[in-house]
Every structure is written in structure tokens, then in C-alpha cells.
Amino acid sequence: MPAIRLFGLPTDINSSFERGAAAGPAAIREALWSDRGNMASELGPGIGPEIGSDILLTDDGDLPLTEDTAQDDAAIRRHVAYAREDGDIPLALGGDHAVTFPLVEAAAACHGPVTILHFDAHPDLYDDFAGNPRSHASPFARICEAGHAKRLVQVGIRTLTHHCREQAARFGVEIVPMADFSPDRVPVLDGPLYISIDLDGLDPSAAPGVAHPEPGGLTVRELLAVLHKQTAPIVGADIVELHPGRDIGGVTAIVGAKLVRELAALIDRNGPYRP
Template sequence: MDPVFHLIGLPTDCNSSFERGPALAPPLIRDALWSDRGNTSCENGMEIGCDFQILDKGDLALAEGPDDDDLIRKAVAVTLQEHAIPILLGGDHAVTYPVVQAIHAHYGQVTILHVDAHPDLYHDFEGNPRSHASPFARIMENGLAARLVQVGIRTLNRHCREQAERFGVDIIDMQNFAPGNVPGLSGPVYVSLDLDGLDPAFAPGVSHPEPGGLSVRDVLNVLDRVTGEIVAADIVELNPRFDVNGVTAIVAAKFVREVASRATASRKGMP
């Protein structure tokens, strides 16, 4: 049976700092995914609808209140109970914490591949422990991940450096980046792709652009370093308010296809 992926939109940005806007992103990523400007093929030769299925579950009815995390956990749990693979469309990066909570409840500790300009390890940011700058601190202090590998980091301040040491985070920063420097990642693997991990030339539509980042090809090469089973993924921090001709949404849609195809390959025993 071909793998089935559930596409779930998380339209929230209440935990964003500096700028709002990522809550608007999920419909635009969907539009780019299904647009006639492209097709349903992936770089490993697989095709949506032939080798795997993507079922669009729409956006969760998030109210940007205290019940949102539970709604996210329940939606992911339902997907897993149906033996499908969740791909979450943010929204800001704060959504990763409740998603990983649900993944951990099903699989136990996971290996996390995190692509980002920022380590998102603040104990709290501006007094908010659920800030989009803090999800991986919450994940690591609660023992949800056996390993956290961060790629593309180029804003590591003293506090986050101390947090990385505290939690034993593997950081491949941009000064030392090469795809071969990323360790092979065994499963179960959770992939978290913050679009500002890309250089702004490739993804202008983000709230916190940071020059000197990854290319789209770099990210695809990093995904090829995953040797274990990809059990879930999120693609976050697209801010349509700053996008240019929809290019960042198109990149996000590309990542949906390529994460799904690589997850399918791992299940079928393909390289």
C-alpha cells in the first residue's frame, strides 16, 4: 500500500516576535502545491497520486488561545492512528512543540532535523516560554527527542549557545556548512523546516530574513542525509506579507513534495 500523507494547516502566529503574518501561509502553500505552473513529480522520480497520496485535511480552527496546543496534538494523533504521515503547514515555529509532543506519544523519542537561521532554543523570549524562538528548548527539556541536529544556523548568541551545550544539540552552522558535514540521521526522524533557514534570495517571504543562508538545493541535499524513516514534518514561518511573486510559497510546496517522496522512499527501502 502506498504511503498516505495528511496535510494539516496550522494558521497561527500569536507566538511570533517582531512581525505577524505566518498564520496566512497554509492556503498559499496549498495553492502553490496544486498549481498548474508545475506538476506532481518529485526529484527521485516519484509522483503524487502514483507512488504516494497527499490528503488535504484543511486548516485547524485555531483560536490563538490556550486550547490550540491540544487541538494540534489531537489532529496529529488522529493522523497517526490512521497510519498516515502528518505534514504540518505553519504558522510560526511555536507549533512544532505540540506536534512533537504528539509524535513522541506515538513513537517515543525521535531524531529531529531542524533547518533554520535561528536555533530557537531560548529558555523564553521576551517573557514568553512558548515563543517561536523557544520550541526546541521545550522539546529538549521534556525529553521528546533523542537527538537534535540543527542546520543553517547563523544567529547563535551566548544564551542559545549555552542552551545548545546544555541539551547536547548538534549544530552545523553556515560557516561550517557542507552537506557532508550533516550526520546520517537514523529514525524515527522528524523534519522541521523553517523557511528563514534559506538565504533571503531563495525565500524572501519570511519575518526574520538572515543573509548568508542555505539554497534550496542545499536543503534537498541535507534531506538526502536522512537514512531513517521520516515520520512527520513541518514547514513553517512563511510570511506572505513579505513574499515576492509567491516564490517562497513555491519553495514551501517543493519541500512538501520532496519530504513526502523521501519519506516514501525510506518506507519502500529505496535510496
């Protein structure tokens, strides 16, 4: 049966404030495979690396990234292409949010423009940040201007600068802010669907291990409610911006591992994309 292909992107070269997210994939992977928990999902099926598991989750390990952004982008696109050739669905662990650009670029190369569901405290729409157009504050500007998104819905946003408001209007981004938030305000989206989860979209009480904590965020339960209502086929996903050096008791890594299980179960439940 087709597998969900987990792989890590241990890079934070495009972080704007503090490096540390490169260690995120290893921390999530340690929590995922730890005997502290189990591989059950809230949707029902169990996830495992063995043939015979309800949902097959294979772990390709971390890609050998170089801190040369152009080379790393090409390596990420190649890896997604290899997964798609096998009929598998890529699930990436960041790393900083800059990695979402080549991930979506690769998905769009296979499927055409995708619908994106993006969880974040920040819209990441800067034309460039501190002179870096590939900053982790800019991936969705690059995605939109390249035409890779047919629809972009952002959930959890609570820091929106004047420039990013202009960018959102320019690209037709749909922002569901945290003020008076309810999962019911998030639409059920069409496929092909790509899901990007920046862990700072969660409230710092639930996910302290991030470089840019912003109070007033989503609960884990609210994020799961938005995920579980989505019915479209998912063609790729990422979980990014875990900074283990700022984590407390590994709780953010444990949340990241839970999101791996829930995304895997959702990908399996919603089925393959057929244009």
C-alpha cells in the same frame, strides 16, 4: 496504502516580531496545487490526492485554531493522533515555529523520543523570549526539556546568541553552522526521524517571504541534498514561517510547495518506522 496527511496550522500568535505567518499554509497550498507546476518529485514518484497516485497526499485543510495556545496545542496533538491511528504520516504547514512543539510532542507520544533534523537561521532555544516561554524562538527548548528529542541536529544556523549557545550546550544540541557549510557535514540520522523546516533557514535570495530574513543561508539545492541523504523512517515533518506579506512573486510559497513534494517522496522512500 498509508497516506501522507497534509494539514495547515494558521497561527502566528507566538511570533515575536511581526505577525503574518498564519497566512502561510494557504499560500503554500495554493502553490502546491497550482497548474503552474506539477506534482513530480526529484526522487522520482509523483504525488497526488487521488487513489492511484504514486504517493497519496491527502489534504485535511487548516485546523480551526483559536489563538489560545493551550487549546491549539491540544488540537494539534489530537490531529496528529488521528493521522497515526490511520497509519498516516503527518506533514504540517505553519504558521510560526511555535507549532513544532505540540507536533513533536505528539510524535514522541506515539514513538518515544525522536531524532530531529531542524533547518533554520536561528536555533529557537530561548528559555523564553520577551517573557513568552511558548515563543516561536523557544520551541526546541520546550522539546528538549520535556525529553522528546533523543538527538537534535540543527542545520543553517547563523545567529547564535550567548544564551542560545548555553542552551545548546545544556541540551546537547548538535549545530551545523553555515560558515564553510557543506551537506557532507550533516550526519545521516537514525529514526524515528522528525524534520522541521523553517523557511528562513534558506538564504533570503531563495526565500524572501519570512519575518526574520538572515543573509548567508542555505540554497534550495543544499537543503535538498541534506534531505535526500537521510535514510531513516520519518514519523512527521513541518514547514513553517512563510510570511506571504513579505514574499516576492510568490517565490517562497513555491519553494514551500516543492519542499512538500520532496518531503512526501522522502517519507515514502524511507518507509514506515518499525521499532
